[in-house]
Amino acid sequence: MATYLEFIQQNEERDGVRFSWNVWPSSRLEATRMVVPLACLLTPLKERPDLPPVQYEPVLCSRPTCKAVLNPLCQVDYRAKLWACNFCFQRNQFPPAYTGISEVNQPAELMPQFSTIEYVVQRGPQTPLIFLYVVDTCLEEDDLQALKESLQMSLSLLPPDALVGLITFGRMVQVHELSCEGISKSYVFRGTKDLTAKQIQDMLGLTKSAMPMQQPRPAQAQEHSFISSRFLQPIHKIDMTLTDLLGELQRDPWPVTQGKRPLRSTGVALSIAVGLLEGTFPNTGARIMLFTGGPPTQGPGMVVGDELKVPIRSWHDIEKDNARFMKKATKHYEILANRTAANGHCIDIYACALDQTGLLEMKCCTNLTGGHMVMGDSFNTSLFKQTFQRIFSKDFNGDFRMAFGATLEVKTSRELKIAGVIGPCVSLNVKGPCVSENELGVAGTSQWKICGLDPTTTLGIYFEVVNQHNAPIPQGGRGAIQFVTQYQHSSTQRRIRVTTIARNWADAQSQLRHIEAAFDQEAAAVLMARLGVFRAESEEGPDVLRWLDRQLIRLCQKFGQYNKEDPSSFRLSDSFSLYPQFMFHLRRSPFLQVFNNSPDESSYYRHHFARQDLTQSLIMIQPILYSYSFQGPPEPVLLDSSSILADRILLMDTFFQIVIYLGETIAQWRKAGYQDMPEYENFKHLLQAPLDDAQEILQARFPMPRYINTEHGGSQARFLLSKVNPSQTHNNLFAWGQETGAPILTDDVSLQVFMDHLKKLAVSSAC
């Protein structure tokens, strides 16, 4: 058998799953002693170019409480045409279509390589995708212009039959009617008045009763489409209209006096968008795309008043309970988000402004519905433009990389229960035998709704081993988990993806080595980090850090090799060796540290952290640092101040930023223009290499990272300096003046200090 590393990688590639433990402790007690919970990162729609979907319905276990999908782990009696469910052990008849199966003629779902399989099913009418643009007009002229161009560009990227709608807002909210010929028509709403869904629908004339009571029309359905079509039209029909409409879009005309913020009715605009879709296309894949250039300043959901002299809330204000509007606004957006999620729609927020825009309050709109959150300085930046363009990127099949209205159902074998999920989803509140009472994340259910997702959307799923210590599992027994994701594919097909995995059980006392060796420290770090971030969203920062520290110490105590009270004897095996370092960087990361970040930034970072896959998440926790020099090919180097050398070019990827940093000497060379001299072409290449690599990352990343090109002494160098481990600071002066790197002016502890403390605590018997 291959190494665990290969196994893990293989599993990830096939199933999109990474478990913290790949051999499972067989009893509840032991499992809890493992410190890191049994959990996995699941990427439900991981791109599988090699996996063509099958065009039939999955076969389900007939036990009503189980309904697991037939999978390779099931035992099949080919002669009797029976199969035994591997979750509930129910014996099931194959459906008539399977009469021809035999050992040599197996349906795909029984083949081991199809532990993940996708079904295309025919259910309900196929409705085209819906894109509802909600556009802030309180923008600077060039910003608005850039946004308009981006929006017009996006029209060309949409599937031709997609329905589009447009709502603009500023002081008022305008719902544009797209069907009308002749003069353009819009419905206008006051930006200060919260309206119920019913009111909105009445006012837009979407309700039946609002229709004239004339002779009953023959075709109700027709009428329905008529109603909704006033605001949502197939793009191919109104392409020109909409392009013109966007072209004529003006800045919000209401005067903004000096010292005031423009009145921006984001809360009502979103409310109307939600109400509109709710009334017309419930449970149909739809994207509300909110483009905003500043904080909501009036009406429900306002985040800050219009007085510029009163700044928008900071973490400091929040800690002091000084954020007047926060609770109310958050409540407003939460209600909206929950309604949206209930209708299966998702909300994207594209917030571009130099100051905060209220993402803290609005974050639930994206986080609960699986929408995108994009934060930039201006709509007139490539960051926004390319990010936005990337929303509409297509996969190898030419389909959009987006899916809607997914429900994820998790089934476990008896020894396991589901503790909860952390990711862009809401609970569907489906209780069942496999739901644990021990809650982690969004819990208390075995099904979740993910209204918007893409191939990288990744959920952290936490389990609890419930097998009792005194009920040993038979030798060779395996625990199984099945993930069933039903969703609306971007082609509007309904699809079901089923992933069934199994892992071996091991007795933690006798086979701890096995378990230890099967520890996936990367997955574990990300899963623990998600837990930490989830807690941080609701708890005080320091408590979360303390909790993380304690977990780390306990883990080291459990799996470290040491002599008691002798820190220098402390060792960790390979499978754990990186874990403390991840934790060190996690503690310093913007996901847990709010210092130097605005509440909006924190929300933004956390948003992405809670939905990215393992690799990206790891980059977020511990940025990658590459070094370029004449000494050899680029190499990854320690994220440490000692890596900052004068004759190196560094490329740092923090996920949110790509930083290229020229060491002092390099910078001087460049300044001297050596790169332009033919005899120093190698220098030119050296300068070019990180740029090319950066481009490569930029091309693939969503959202577009902030691209920073800086050099020694540059002001932007702070992005690098704040990330590296401060192994040399002004405090440890012995390094001063040596050629071993750059001192960082900080009082933060360095990794070395952190490790020393960890060792000390781990070996101490005190705790």
Place this chain on the structure above:
Amino acid sequence: MSQQGYVATPPYSQSQPGIGLSPPHYGHYGDPSHAASPPGMMKPAGPLGAATPGMMLPPGPAPPGSHQFGQNGAQASSHPSQRFPGPSPVNNVASSYAPYQPSPQSSYPSPVSTSSVTQLGNQLGAMQINSYGSSMAPSSQGPPGPPSAAAFQGPPRPPQPSILQPGSQVLPPPPTTLNGPGASSAPPTAQYQPPPLPGQTLGPGFPPQQANYGPQMAGAQLSYPGGFPGGPAQMAGPPQPQKKLDPDSIPSPIQVIENDRAIRGGQVYATNTRGQVPPLVTTDCVIQDQGNASPRYIRCTTYCFPCTSDMAKQAQIPLAAVIKPFATVPPNETPLYLVNHGETGPVRCNRCKAYMCPFMQFIEGGRRYQCGFCNCVNDVPPFYFQHLDHIGRRLDHYEKPELSLGSYEYVATLDYCRKNKPPNPPAFIFMIDVSYSNIKNGLVKLICEELKTVLEKLPKEEHEETSAIRVGFITYNKVLHFFNVKSNLAQPQMMVVTDVGEVFVPLLDGFLVNYQESQAVIHNLLDQIPEMFADSNENETVFAPVIQAGMEALKILFQPQTNVYDSLAKDCVAHGCSVTLFLFPSQYVDVASLGLVPQLTGGTLYKYNNFQMHLDSQQFLNDLRNDIEKKIGFDAIMRVRTSTGFRATDFFGGIFMNNTTDVEMAAIDCDKAVTVEFKHDDKLGEDSGALIQCAVLYTTISGQRRLRIHNLGLNCSSQLADLYKSCETDALINFFAKSAFKAVLHQPLKVIREILVNQTAHMLACYRKNCASPSAASQLILPDSMKVFPVYMNCLLKNCVLLSRPEISTDERAYQRQLVMTMGVADSQLFFYPQLLPIHTLDVKSTELPAAVRCSESRLSEEGIFLLANGLNMFLWLGVSSPPELIQGIFNVPSFAHINADTTLLPEVGSPYSQQLKMIMNIIQQKKPYSMKLMIVKQREQPEMVFRQFLVEDKGLYGGPSYVDFLCCVHKEICQLLN
């Protein structure tokens, strides 16, 4: 004006040619008993005077009249002001009686001789009407009527009757008013008093009278209960006999108008003399401002105020001014000068804030001036200093309009602007109801088409090329649609506001635009509106939110108000938003409520019942054009200042008042007048006179803030005769109409009519008692200046607003009520006494209007064609035997029978008749605020009924006495008062 006017000449004796009343005719009316008060009495007038005050409440002293008093008192009390003073005098009776008796007897004899009433031959003379038809005398006994008329249960008044009877024929004339009754009734009077009750009750109870009236005239004297003691038998007998009073013998409005025209028409009237009575509104002349405001701007009920409030109460003549601050002046008169004092603004009295005007007296070599209004001595601001000449006048007297003219304008400084910010140019917002019915009947299309033309003619300052007025468009049915018509748009944009519960303006930029700049977009919009809603089947409409929206648009959004019309209107005014309504009702729409908004905001209400495109569109379009092109001022506040001794106490018109002095008008146009009533505070001096300054702060059509000042000086006199001499009947009627129409809201109609009648009688009785030369008690003597007052008053009383009849729709009454409230004197004159022109006698070569005839059926003839106009309606009445050549000439049809009356336009015939007629119609229509729809009425066809309502000298269709009857009634009242 000559004194003769009201010196009653011995009436009977000289029966005037033509006008003489033949006493016999209405003998019975004369109520002998109450006929006249002896001169003697007059002197002791004390009681009378006392009485007047008493009228406020049941005067303690007057037990006898208690009944009446009770009533009056009640009314009076409910009426804080004296506007409708009840007939007070009666109570005095007791005291007054004594004198009576003696005189009567003596008087009696004379009556006989003077059987005929005399009217002064010339208008100058006081009108006297002998009220008692001598011949009828018999009937006259009627007074006690008790027996005969069940109606008048009143205690029999035996004595009198008897006496009267004899004189009966004479009765009426028994001119010696004093004696006549007195004598006869001397004893009775005592008894009388009680009896008057019935009579009186009658009097006040006008309505019942009406009922009686008709019949009375017809046959019986019954009606006049109190009157004649005559035995029932007589009553019975005489009924028929009495001939009608010859209408020609009673004062004719036409005559009065023509006379004034003859004397003053076409002349220059200079306003240099304080207290001079201007020509009638019906007289064309050139007015030259020489220190007092032109009567076009201000007209007073009297140009001589009584010096004391006692006097005022005695006469009960309302002291009021009808102010039309934006009145149009004909091109041959000088427009208002504009005074600009730059940043310092107008010069004003420090104490009362009156503006610099000819009434300011400069003293101390020009360094100070004394305010004519409050007498405060102010320093002349240095920049304004000027030396005085030898007569104490500033050297620049004639260079500064504010020193030498009655009317002028000031440029207002920022202090006079809302929030100290210069106003925006005004805006017109057109709000079009696009609900199903309006689309279907083509109205929307009509309006949209017309707007294209009308918008070209938005009012503008004379020196400017284009109008500064911005325009905006809203259509509405159940929801509101706003339109963005910004000039740079290729297409207008529609914005729908569905939140009608809390309406707001959805756009800022592009809603109100300059028409010239956005012309293309606007035309595009107007073309599209009818189509856009073509398939609308929305029947429901909202209204209040519509206005609110318009207002919001103007004020740029503040907190909203409830949409109750009243507070809505208030809000509108507060934000300078005037609302003009064009209503096209096909059913009850509650004009009273809707109309509140235009009324309080200085807007206009137009109503087209059962609008039919082919009949009514012309009228509507004319109104629309006219309304938009009118000269108008916005966001106005008017303040009327007076010299010491009196002050403005009440205001009527399309106004809104937050306090007791500031008259707020969201807009005021050239047709709107505000009537202001004055009351004494103190004594007025004959020397200083009574000065009035009306200042209107407003925003011009180009968005300038201005002050328009009108100054008027009136005389004061301690002689009642002077007061009566200076009365202006048209203004009086304007005042009475407005005050009565205002009272309609909180008083029963019956009470209002009673008050009007009583006050009429009182005013005339007071004159009779104090100013007229002695004459027979039974004689009706009218002051020259008020000769036609009774007939006009009767017209007012018969107006549908004051009559509640099921046949008259509530909406129509509310509509007319509202119209009258803002009318100027000329309009109200025409409204209450329509112009009736004979067409069949047209001289096709003349460009003059034919002489009008009196509004009575008796003036029509089967062979005639008549044109009648009252400012709202126009009728072409065709007698059955109209000359065919005329019919051919006008209608291009061979005969009467061929005429199609179902049209509002005369065919284009091109004949001289036709052209002449059209020219006349144009002249009549000119300068009238409302376009008159022409109705063609053929004699003896159904529609004639409508027409007849306008023959106001005749008995009303819906009740209301004829002129003659009313005159008699008034006379009777007067007699009662004098007794």
